[in-house]
Amino acid sequence: MPKIIDHKARRHDIAKAAVSVIGEIGIENTRLIDVAREAKATTGTITHYFEGKDALLLAALDHVAQRILRLMHKSSTTRNRDDLIDTASLTLPVDDEGKRDWRVWLAFFSRAVGDPALARINNAYYDEIKQGISKIIRTLQKSGEICMSVDPDEAADSVITVADGLGVRASLDPENWPAEKIKRQMSAMLRPLLPKP
């Protein structure tokens, strides 16, 4: 009788291991065997669960993207502008998980340059994020938290821009960008861009 294995769970574990390794040593240093070791498996096993290395890396990207989307959906219940800013800052490299995820995210910026398919996937994530933020802003405008003169789409792009800009900066220079400084800079930038009425 074969071992009963939760196929989906194992796939998830391996993708998580890939995120760990990529975040630790960089995507260009990440070999299949490194991921295998991290997942307490072998390269052969990874082949069972993923078409190939590209598919594995894509799953790793999806893993970090889903976390960001999850945080965004959570903040969609926010009824307050400053809460929105606070929640948004949780997607930044403010804790170990965030730092690791951002290093993985960065890795795919580079890959997307030479890989149109990856670029499309990346853009799909951004679209979803933008629509989500835009919707939250419209909700907050209706409840009088954000000035009606703000264009929700443009403001959503502003939020994404600030998040990306700070995420990149803090990921490359974590020593000079502790959580507090990241949050402070984010607030300082987003408050004027999301003015109260």
Added chain:
Amino acid sequence: MPKIIDHKARRHDIAKAAVSVIGEIGIENTRLIDVAREAKATTGTITHYFEGKDALLLAALDHVAQRILRLMHKSSTTRNRDDLIDTASLTLPVDDEGKRDWRVWLAFFSRAVGDPALARINNAYYDEIKQGISKIIRTLQKSGEICMSVDPDEAADSVITVADGLGVRASLDPENWPAEKIKRQMSAMLRPLLPKP
């Protein structure tokens, strides 16, 4: 006497070829022979001018960094806030050269994750950029172009954040981010962050 060769110029040419190739196909797809062909040389010649592939890639990074620093120094003569914003937008992927340079810049974000030495080099560039922008802001404050209540260092970080955020976004989704949109978004974000008195 051997052929008279300007060693420095040849090195520069090869680095420029590397920027071209990296910007075109991505750093992970860039082979030495691709750069050689672009530079109308051979891999052996590249070895003649660079210690190895890493040294070549570093020279490519420096090539794009120097262009950004050059633009920044040029804008240091600006006597007007909106001119500063306009000049800053020239560092973004608003033309072919800018697009190519940004794709190269992105490539090194990823590499720096797994390469502390590269991270240090990257941070040194950022330091120089930040000091430059901070100085320009202080000058503009003295001439009454920017409100004195603005903290020059924090504002410099804001400018960098916006530039990085938009640079990343536009590089990954150039179709949705034409030059005009980039400039508009940049202005919309930086004007509230660099208020006139």
Added chain:
Amino acid sequence: MPKIIDHKARRHDIAKAAVSVIGEIGIENTRLIDVAREAKATTGTITHYFEGKDALLLAALDHVAQRILRLMHKSSTTRNRDDLIDTASLTLPVDDEGKRDWRVWLAFFSRAVGDPALARINNAYYDEIKQGISKIIRTLQKSGEICMSVDPDEAADSVITVADGLGVRASLDPENWPAEKIKRQMSAMLRPLLPKP
């Protein structure tokens, strides 16, 4: 379960193949692919069993050294001076295996010149050989086969010197040094150096 492979045995086989190739075409002409072909494997497989080419060559050296040490230990049961000389001559290039091993041994003389680590390894083998021979000589002195006035260590060095000298000579000029001539010369030299009481 994967193919059942005796990792140690496979390593040994590959090292043996390396000895064959080095002995045949010389260490400077020996490419990884030559050894791979001889071992009915590929270069990738060799990497699987050895850290790199240097490790493989070292294993080849050890292979021939172990054979010499084995012969020496066998002769430690000798109860007769002339038997000792006969057994010692078996380590010389008197048969195909011996010729091949000596060509490999020679290869490492050269390498040790520019590689201190290799020199140390070489010297360790010589130490072991010298101690072994010295011990045999002391035993033969006690049983009245060799004159007590002989200094065992100096005599051991003499045996090694004669073996090395003849090994080198015969390896470079096998046509003029058939087995019989080697043995005759060895006897002629060692008998006066290991006089009976």
Added chain:
Amino acid sequence: MPKIIDHKARRHDIAKAAVSVIGEIGIENTRLIDVAREAKATTGTITHYFEGKDALLLAALDHVAQRILRLMHKSSTTRNRDDLIDTASLTLPVDDEGKRDWRVWLAFFSRAVGDPALARINNAYYDEIKQGISKIIRTLQKSGEICMSVDPDEAADSVITVADGLGVRASLDPENWPAEKIKRQMSAMLRPLLPKP
């Protein structure tokens, strides 16, 4: 008017530089450019004086061989057995020059394994050395310095064997083989092999 250059002298200088480099870093680590630097020349210059790398290496071998032959011819005037042994020991690695020459000599042992042409050249040197020693022994026999029962050719081989054996050993383990020990061991071995009447 071209620079007046003593072609022969320059060739000799370059060969000497090659001996230096080979003796220092080993023949397998010796690149043309290393020899060029040592000779204060360029690789292009070396090509002017030698057909190619092989010809240069051969010239280096000849350089050390000629020194040995020169020492041998000098000792042909010896009228005393122990003087012969003393002079012979001068060919061993007893001083810096001897050590360097022996490391070069060793390098060619290995090369000759995979290069029949080189083996022939090596053997020609050995023939000349053997004939020379044999002649000296015959002279010493006539003058009553060496017992007539000694076979001159076999004794010459013995001398060569001892020299080679000690040369190899001392070259690989110079720390344990100071000049004094080399000479002592040589005397201890050659006196019984070249007995007085």
Added chain:
DNA sequence: TATGAATGAGCATTCATTCAT
């Protein structure tokens, strides 16, 4: 399912050799 041995294409790197000046 899982293993890990084996494969082999791909690539950076080394370096002797060539040759224009």
Added chain:
DNA sequence: AATGAATGAATGCTCATTCAT
């Protein structure tokens, strides 16, 4: 004669992928 830039073949090494067990 001398230089050294350029070439390009040679080769060790990496690592994703395959597959027999």
